[in-house]
Amino acid sequence: MSVCRHTRRLEATKELFIPVTSGTDLVSLGAWTGYRLDTDNDYAYVNLYAPHDLHRLQAIRLVVLPLAALTPMILRIVSDYAAREEAYFMHNEQVNFALNSRTNVIQEVDIGLAYDLGPVLREDYIGVQASRQSGQNTNLIVLGVRLRYE
16 A cells, blocks of 8 residues: 655645835826826835745736836836844845836736845735836836735
């Protein structure tokens, strides 16, 4: 008689959507509300807490509603993430992202590169700052962040 044991933990994939927390230019479009990035030094922020059941971050995506069709549209992401009792900038990165945008179509920007310096761990506090910097062509509304994890 043979005995078979599973050595791999089977974890269900879970998702969260966290609405934008604050920013410089609150706007609404239809039934959607967010912060618009369309002039230099416009910012949008999302703050969240990594769930206690997070074993591995699979994706972190900025959810946006572009107001112009641009190839590419450039925006900057600054990430800060840390555990309780750590400095808020324990892990900090700044990355520019390019999006081939379509007007009035909800899109997601994979911002995982801004969170790869150290792994995001369960119960970390996570900050996302999206911005339009001088010389960039960003014109969109930030709706929030979608987190996928197991």
